[in-house]
Amino acid sequence: MDKRGYIPVNDLMETNVEVVCAVGDNRVKYLRQVAASPVK
Known part of the structure; x- marks a missing residue:
């Protein structure tokens, strides 16, 4: 893992x-x- 906690591949x-x-x-x-909810 890198210093930010991600795995290099x-x-x-x-x-x-x-x-x-x-x-x-x-x-x-x-x-x-990225996830977003529709605005009602």
Whole structure:
């Protein structure tokens, strides 16, 4: 994990630990998932 708690991966979602992959918002990436509720 990096200093912010995210997991660095390559383009195949592979980590530097054999047989360990990471996907989703726990990995190092430019954008994070954004969710919004419709306004009523």
